[in-house]
Amino acid sequence: MPSDNPFDDPLRVRATEILRELTGREDAAFRDGQFDAVAALVRDHKRVLVVQRTGWGKSAVYFVAARLIREGYGAERGPTLIISPLLALMRDQVAAAERAGVRAATINSSNATEWDAVLDSLTAGELDVLLISPERLTNPKFRTNVLDVLLDPARAGVGMIVVDEAHCISDWGHDFRPDYRRIGTLLDGLPAELPVLATTATANSRVVADVAAQLGEDTMVVRGPLSRDSLRLGAAPTATAEHRIGWLVQHLGDFQGSGIIYALTVSAAEDTTRALAEAGWDVASYTGRTDAEERARLERSLKDNEIKALVATSALGMGFDKPDLGFVVHLGAPSSAVAYYQQVGRAGRATDNADVLLLPGNEDPNIWEYFATASMPDEDEAQAVLEALADAGSALSVPALEPLVGVKRSRLELLLKTLQVDGAVDRVQGGFVSTGVPWTYDARRYAAVAEARRTEAEAMLEYEAGRRCRMRFLAETLDDPHARDCGRCDVCAGQWWDSGVSDDSASGARRILSGIGIPVEPRGQWPSGMATIGVPLKGKIPPEERVSAGRAVARFTDLGPGQVLRGFLADGAEDAPVPKNIADWCIRVLKEWDWDERPTVVVGMPGTTRPVTCADLATGLARIGRMTDGGQLSYTRDPGSPDVNSAYRVQNLHGAVHVEPTTAAAVDGQVVMLVDTEIGSRWAMTLAGRELRRAGAHAVLPFALALRG
Template sequence: MTLRDEARTILRDLTGVPGADFRDGQFEAIEALVADRRRALVVQRTGWGKSAVYFVSCLLRRRQGAGATVIVSPLLALMRDQLAAAERAGIRAAAINSANVTEWDETIAAVHAGDVDLLLISPERLTNPRFRETVLPSLIADLGLLVIDEAHCISDWGHDLRPDYRRIRDLIARLPDGVPTLATTATANSRVITDVAEQLGVRLQPGAAPVSSTVSAPSVSAPSMPAPSVPGSSVSSDDVFVVRGPLARDSLRLGVLQLPTSRHRLGWLLAHLDDLPGSGIIYALTVSAAEDTARLLAAHGHRVRAYTGRTDPAEREAAEQALKTNAVKALVATSALGMGFDKPDLGFVVHLGAPSSPVAYYQQVGRAGRAVETADVLMLPGPEDRDIWQYFASASMPSQAKASAVLSALAEAGRPLSVAALEARVDIRRTPLELLLKVLAVDGAAEKVDRGWTTTGVPWTYDAERYGRIAAARAAEQQAMLEYERGGTCRMEFLTDQLDDPQARPCGRCDVCLAGAGEQPWYPADVPEAFLQVAGAQLDHVGVPIEARRQWPSGMDRLGVAVKGRIPADEAVEEGRAVARLTDLGHGRALRDLFAPDTDGHPVDRPLPAVLAQACIRVLAGWDWAVRPAGVIGVGTLGRPRLVASTVSGLAQVGRLTDLGLLPLRPGAGPTTAGNSAFRLASLWDRWEVPDELAERLTGLDGPVLLVDDLVDSRWTMAVAGRLLRRAGAPAVLPLALGIAG
């Protein structure tokens, strides 16, 4: 029996279809892996059958006497789908990830006993000390096939999404000779393909002319590999076997509906969600937008659930299952629901706001229409999209100064430091700090050990060229999304051309193609007035809780602040309220305008606008406090004293509260740090003072004090200023802010 015959038999067993045969490129990739033991990169649209390549190759390698196949898979949701698919195919599969640490030993024992054919691991396992030291070596020694799924994460394009993916190059370098490697993705342009191929171990040959990575099968699309960014170099044709097919999805009807406001976009969803085919996904750009939209739709009878990075893991799994079984019409999700989510009959994808790149957009819309003739894909872009793109683009970029601070702190400690302990030594917030540590670990300058993080002694230099290239690529991708929205060419042709698909061509189904043929778009454009009113009422909602700080950060004594443990009850503030988050679909726009800096980046100080003044009054009216406040005081600030003072005086007048003015700044108070909790607290600790006259007025109040600030971020301003007021005699302190950052 030939290899093709044997592989075809396995395919038919896996699918349960007696006449099943390979699509163009599938067997060629299998042959490269199984017969030639090569490194292969498969770039094919979602639903093409990339999993069939590694499932069949896995079983063929097992028949050759090789060990288990290891798949590096980026998301727990994707792992769950892959495990279920393997089980249906009769493949013995298991997983090692953060959700099943107690099962690791049992799983590894099963792998060594030959009872596991396919093992799924997350990329984060490659930085886990226990896994790296006790599990990985034995896996490598008996590895049959290595698969990197969603391999675009290896590329610079995904550097801030999953920096752990960049460790895969080190893993590949440790593989014994003859162990084949497969990388798969549905979203890669030529730049990303070059990046991935280099990470797979491409050897650059200085001085050689560029050559192509070719395949023997004429049915396989394998365009020339683009020249690497090293002058006078080429990519060796026998390093990476590239299988690349057309990316257009015949089932998708693409469209963009430009609506003037968030009220219109939410009103459109309320009016037309049930008209969309089957069940699907509504993507939002921020967590708050996803949660607010889900809340609105559910309150008016639509079967939806929110799915974000804040969703509990068990709730995420339940939400995924509800969508797969059509128990809900839609999940309203952030990008947390993305790569690899498998529902072949997903009927629609709607974007409430545009993703920042065609690659990201294609990846998300690719969830739809895999096993149905028609699926609807509609974008409802908003004017706030660009601000959100810019925030996420800049939030995670490392800098030389921050990296040097982290490495110096680790070196000076002379012992491993936890992230919490490191926060007391470097002025970087928790999430960016954790990401920076991963980048430093991938670059070999830091290392995660059992008791925390330590430096390796390897110097780290900011790669200005690399990060400049990333920034430029992102700017170009954002511009491309704006061009996509304008609709100058066929939507599908534009997307696939952005992915450097040589077979990009007009689809004949999108709204641009229909308009060119004199036909109306496939989606309704009207928003009935009744739904506009409902959406407007939701967007006008105010009153976001501000959780009170209850615990001092660790290591404050190192920064000259002698506090630790829990904040005493008689020094703590109560739960507060804010008008809205800056990212909210409703008042978020007014708040972003209010806090927008001038052209030099300085704060603009102005009286509180009337629309936000009315919103503050409504927050007070809906506040379910135990005791009505008796006075109001503002946080003394260098940035926007006029704004805070006007808010205080207005609330005092409307609410008949004692106007206590602004909490005075100490002489010489300067700018505060915007860093992590420990440094933020230290910079605020001696910032304000309570004069005797103010203390007398506080002790004379018969109710709580409203403590007003313009923008809440870390919540330490409220905690420190509130502590001063409590110690000076205020019966209780109720924080009130105009906005919450994020």
Template sequence: MTSTTHTRDAAITALRELVGRSDAEFHEGQYEAIQALVEGRRRALVVQRTGWGKSAVYFVATLLLRRQGAGPTVLVSPLLALMRDQISAAERAGVRAVAINSTNAHEWSDVLAQLDRDEVDVLLVSPERLNNPAFREQQLPALVRRIGMLVVDEAHCISDWGHDFRPDYRRLRDLIAQMPAEVPVLATTATANSRVVADVAEQLGATASGPGEEAGEGVLTIRGPLARASLRLGVLRLRDSASRLAWLLSHLDELPGSGIIYTLTVAAAVDTARLLSDRGHAVRAYTGQTDTDERTESEAMLKRNEVKALVATSALGMGFDKPDLGFVLHLGAPSSPVAYYQQVGRAGRASDSADVLLLPGTEDRDIWHYFATASMPDQERAERVIAALGDAPVSTPALEAMVDIRRTPLELLLKVLDVDGAVRRVQGGWVATGQPWVYDAARYERIAAERVAEQQHMIDYEHTDGCRMEFLQRSLDDDTAAPCGRCDNCAGVWFPREIGAAATTAAAQSLDRVGVPIEPRRAWPTGADRLGVPVKGRIAASEQAGEGRALARLTDLGWGGALRELFAAGAVDAPVAPQLLAACVRVLADWDWDERPVAVVAMPSRSRPLLVDSLARGLAEVGRLPYLGALEPAGGGPAGQPGGNSAFRLAGVWERFSADALDIPVGPVLLVDDQADSRWTLTVAARALRQAGATAVLPFVLALRG
């Protein structure tokens, strides 16, 4: 028996154990990838549609390599949900798989002991774990020496041309460069166009494979057709959010099986789930802000068909595996056909039919623009961070107070700078490496332009009169694209268009809901004392604001639209509109305060004095309360701009408001402003009012950001 024949026989046996079927056979390309890894010890990139069986390639290859005496496979996996599913799949094939991630720190010592005893076949780690100082310096070197194969799942994350770029994936190039040439490397993805494929291949070929070869030349790329015959695609354009929600209320139960309803924002997911639940539908919200245990529970409930749908942001994406998922519906479109293909690929993986429907929104472009700009590095900010670091480690909270960048964008920027070699994460925080760093403006301009083009492609998908599956395939540079015969353009509209009157009323009432709590600040921010603000620890109870209210969040489906127009760049300052004032009065009527306010005070607004003054006067008049006027700006008034971190925001407003000119009565005071973001303006203003005699301060704003 030849070596190749033996490998194939062993591989097919392992495959049948993995899938639990004695008649299972390889899909086209699966064995070729396994053979390249096991016999050729090559570097391979597999681009195949969701459900094709990419995990079978690396689990079978792992079993064969381990039998040859190779060390454990290291599987870099981006999401916890993906890790859980992969470990379950591995167990079915007798593959001993364990994970190291942020949720099982209590198990790390056991995992490392298992590795030392060679009792682990596959170690799953997140890309972020590769740069954890303790893991990188204590465990990774020994692991690299023993590694039998490296697998990079969802490899499109490597490419900053991709729709889901994660900076930590860029470090894999360095990891690959450290490994012996005979260690096979596999990258897999279902969502990559030609540009992303070329970029990923270059990362895999971090070192040349032979004399005269360029990086990436030795990479075997196995790419299959991306058509999904089980999916029935459609697009339904409705006039507004109320119509889309009303359609969903009318027809959710008619959609097959259980599925996923995707939204573009956290607020939209929460609001939609609440509306559907209130009307008797078994749904749950699933976002990046959902508690980890609750997310795990929700995934399990969907898999067991105990809910009709999860209403989710993109947090429920890569790797979630429910083979019989019956439908995927989008309230609002993702920003590119590539991203859309990735999400709809969750459906119909092991069934003959699944329904995929897009309900685009007029606000989609604004949301795309926000997320696109928020994820791009800024040169001035990057230089500020590098200048603030030296040889001594600085923690992220301490650095935040030094550079005036909020935690989330700061962490993303640090990752980009780390990958670029300008900073390095060490025990205790971050240090500067001293290596020269140049902002690659041309590269980021190209990426920004490509993202704009992809957004237009998504608009084109919505409006095309051609086959929708063919359109998605061509967007991913699949040259096998052909009409599917199933979508609404190929076979006719398959979804109902009518909307029930009761559903329309319910949706309108839900979107007309007003009132969002504003949690008061309870503690001063770390590092404020370094900026000349002499406070630390908890805010004295006698100086705190009470719980406030906002009319709505800017991202809300209902009143958020009107507020986004009101606060849009270039919008003219004007007195509050009657309908907006009436909605604010409803918020006050529903407010369950302990004691009714005795007076109204306005914030001194730099950008919208007419709006804030008229709102405060209007609320005072309706509530038959005295309007005391606005707080006086002190010390030149507030300094700084929105968007900084807490310490800088506090420093910009510290002791910049005075209540000395106001006759503050004893009792609660309603404090009125246009927007709340960091809440430090309201916190400092409330402190001034409390010191002037108010027994409580109840903040009220039109819009809550975030």
């Protein structure tokens, strides 16, 4: 008979030792359900779904199990493959793995220059864990060079599959992602005895049942209570953007420690950051437009309490781990109470108290409707894509396909993912091809998903109304049988925040929201791994080679001026001189620009797509501003597409910018305004500005009509 003493179990003894290495605590012990999940994976080779609140320790389960598997418990196998949705999550997981003595690496869009080295370590058996994004599963090079290696039994094979944030698998999950649907196909082709772990903190009963069914009929479900005792929840009445941002400007100091301010759109995040920064708060934006190197720096700044808050979209969400995060504020409500629970769960993991406040906006339902429909394929658009690929007879890249079907780039990329998951197209070297597999629009399924989204939105409005305990409401939305009143939220204990907003705070926010002149922050650091692709740049950009902060008239995503600029600079639009209304905006931006040193010379970027517009903009600004026209830069070779990651964009631009001798003479010792029609990744301005600084320019201030995004 087995002993009743758990520490007579060698597996539990070794698992506890690893747990203590992971946590750095000699008294660490497994929470209820943790070791059960570990044993089911390592000893019984089962498929396990863990649904536990944020901070419970789901990552401890897979790191402990991964190391036990590599040490030969159960059966000797190869490394664990963790499929994880966000870069922030991967960075934290790699760091946690190292603490547990687990050799971990990641392959994602931010470290393309390191892939070969990671693959060498993988094939040499030097890795215990490989973390990838679900998007990697659709990449042909990855499938051939990495996935086939992991799944090859002759090389010990993969030891375990982990699907983090597994609610993304389900159509019914609040954050369903088409790339995640490929995971089910991947699992179907694996041996039944291969252990698989799926984890999430945000799944109601319907999502749990759906994910468990995709894992397999014998899936073990480990589920615990989801309420968070440390959180004090509240929700203010619906208000305008200027009122809410004005309130934050005035009351951000009421919150203890550092935290996250969530916004629903990139523009809202950047406008809020600007308003708070102008009021003296140390904040920064973190959105889908923030590149990988900058994200890592910002995450570290928040974790080290060097800034008061990150103003973020959902790009900063699942997996970001700062145990002492003091507060989470939402400027606008997510479309689902489940999604809201997931985001507020970032706060108060290792503290007794953390504040969570929702500031809903009048525009929220319209934003919800947009995102609810954006992820669903349009039947006519899908058929147009399939016909274009079939007619081409060879692979088409997204840029080549875009003008053939008349679908916007972001929507086209999402549609291609859906068609690929459905088997109608495949991604190969060079782009996408038609597989010839018939595709039928599943109207019933998409209608059901749309209805589920409407129900979720109604639940969010019910949460805002505050008719019952807010924590209990969130837990019950997740079908938590342990839900109870918290006694701390504004419904249970009364309003706990000061709702006053001064006229000065509100008017300052109004000025920023209605104005033009968007700051363009300079790049401060080169992408990592440049030496591996032949570019001798690394670390921080030296001050003497760096551009200064710049300005753009507006973002393409802004209302008003942004939409006018979008039309004027649209692909296929006439390459024309700058019209008077846009020129007037430029003059206004220059007048309001609070530069430290006034520019004296104007230089134009190489006009690769809009040479007439770019040249007219540069000469016009020089004339109006009574500055010297320093001419235009040129490219010595094709700089390639801007639609690549940072490392390869810098590689394409490095050494490609030419400064004419007459321009070099004009900029020597001068403050230069470097002008372009639009700015995307900022790397073109960074590399061109570097060449001007090396030619003698005292400072370089970028200026553009529009910011992309």
